[in-house]
Amino acid sequence: MSFVPDVTEILARARADLRMGVPVVLCGEGGALVLAAETLTPQRLADLRALGGEPVLTITARRAETLKARAYDGDVARVKLPTDAALGWIMGVADPADDLRTPMKGPLISQREGDADLHRLGVALAKSAHLLPAVVVLRLTDPASFAAENALTLVNAPVAAPLLAASPIPHPVVSARLPVEAHEKGRLHIFRPEDGGEEHYAFEIGSPSRDEPVLARLHSACFTGDVMGSLKCDCGPQLRGALAQMGEEGAGVLLYLNQEGRGIGLANKMRAYSLQDQGFDTVEANHRLGFEDDERDFKLGAQILKQMGFKSVRLLTNNPRKIAMMEKNGVAVTERVPLKVGETHHNRGYLATKAKKSGHLL
Numbered sequence: 001m002s003f004v005p006d007v008t009e010i011l012a013r014a015r016a017d018l019r020m021g022v023p024v025v026l027c028g029e030g031g032a033l034v035l036a037a038e039t040l041t042p043q044r045l046a047d048l049r050a051l052g053g054e055p056v057l058t059i060t061a062r063r064a065e066t067l068k069a070r071a072y073d074g075d076v077a078r079v080k081l082p083t084d085a086a087l088g089w090i091m092g093v094a095d096p097a098d099d100l101r102t103p104m105k106g107p108l109i110s111q112r113e114g115d116a117d118l119h120r121l122g123v124a125l126a127k128s129a130h131l132l133p134a135v136v137v138l139r140l141t142d143p144a145s146f147a148a149e150n151a152l153t154l155v156n157a158p159v160a161a162p163l164l165a166a167s168p169i170p171h172p173v174v175s176a177r178l179p180v181e182a183h184e185k186g187r188l189h190i191f192r193p194e195d196g197g198e199e200h201y202a203f204e205i206g207s208p209s210r211d212e213p214v215l216a217r218l219h220s221a222c223f224t225g226d227v228m229g230s231l232k233c234d235c236g237p238q239l240r241g242a243l244a245q246m247g248e249e250g251a252g253v254l255l256y257l258n259q260e261g262r263g264i265g266l267a268n269k270m271r272a273y274s275l276q277d278q279g280f281d282t283v284e285a286n287h288r289l290g291f292e293d294d295e296r297d298f299k300l301g302a303q304i305l306k307q308m309g310f311k312s313v314r315l316l317t318n319n320p321r322k323i324a325m326m327e328k329n330g331v332a333v334t335e336r337v338p339l340k341v342g343e344t345h346h347n348r349g350y351l352a353t354k355a356k357k358s359g360h361l362l
């Protein structure tokens with residue numbers, strides 16, 4: 001028996017550390033001290049400088065593209081930190097909020113030599129902590145001792161990287177009866193992922209047979225649309241429309257996946273909204289922030305449905321990626337049920353961009 005946390009547990013700690021501004025140590029091909037740009041403080045930056053060496057600011061290739069910085073490492077770029085760079089410089093590179101007001105950040109010099117694997121893991125950790133995807137990284141020669149001396153979380157990168165990229169398995173926790181407006185016979189099931197991440201919900205209406213295709217919806221959380229009634233997207237009407245249709249048919253299952261902002265988290269989604277107010281569309285805004293158009297893990301939906309015993313679905317969606325993911329992960333889609341509700345003059349452009357750039361069906 002051992003009380004020593006395993007890599008999954010250590011990753012959960014590392015995420016929490018980065019969100020709190022606490023550095024984490026990565027070891028693998030060498031070692032690295034990693035701090036999230038978003039939660040970096042002047043004091044921690046001064047402490048980092050005092051260690052000597054040549055810290056870099058690692059950003060995604062998406063963000064590098066906006067900043068015209070060279071990304072020699074494929075999906076990430078290691079930007080050298082100028083010796084006089086203060087916190088404002090770091091945030092200027094990491095956060096696009098002021099790109100238009102102060103367009104010249106550079107010239108940014110990217111590092112070419114050496115291995116970028118630890119940097120890549122640092123960025124992936126920041127993303128999974130729903131922070132801006134930018135980390136300050138300093139090479140360490142003896143990462144294990146440094147972590148021990150400073151009581152920092154030590155992550156074994158070669159073992160952790162594939163785990164972070166894999167879909168964490170969601171396990172059922174509890175379910176209870178929940179009558180709703182759409183139907184009196186409702187049941188809410190809670191699923192908890194193995195990686196300590198946010199829980200996801202499945203709302204079952206009626207008693208759908210496990211042997212026939214069930215009317216199903218994979219809904220990604222949208223606080224602004226689902227709760228606030230935002231006119232910028234169609235999420236709220238889609239959520240209520242899907243529930244209403246399941247209620248009318250007397251059976252269905254709606255998965256409410258906590259993948260706010262297509263997986264980037266609500267704070268980053270609001271950053272994207274600010275950029276949209278500057279004239280960028282939903283896809284461009286994600287890219288300027290350093291994210292892909294869609295960072296969601298759709299596999300999750302298929303895993304939950306299978307755990308509930310469903311083998312096939314009639315899927316309420318306009319997103320062909322959701323259909324492909326279901327099929328790939330062992331849930332047959334016998335029919336796509338279009339879900340066209342909630343178009344307003346505010347979201348017309350957003351829906352058109354999704355159709356044009358993200359392949360959504362009209």
Ligand SMILES: Nc1nc2c(ncn2[C@@H]2O[C@H](COP(=O)(O)OP(=O)(O)OP(=O)(O)O)[C@@H](O)[C@H]2O)c(=O)[nH]1
Pocket residue numbers: 218219220221222223233235238259260261262263264269272273282286316317318319322354360
């Ligand atoms: N990053 C970002 N996320 C957004 C924006 N507008 C809405 N979202 C998020 O996009 C997701 C919408 O998800 P879904 O309702 O599953 O929609 P979908 O992928 O368009 O697919 P279907 O509705 O099934 O056709 C939610 O997580 C919202 O929070 C935006 O402008 N930027």
Ligand SMILES: [Zn+2]
Pocket residue numbers: 222224225226233234235236
């Ligand atoms: Zn929405």
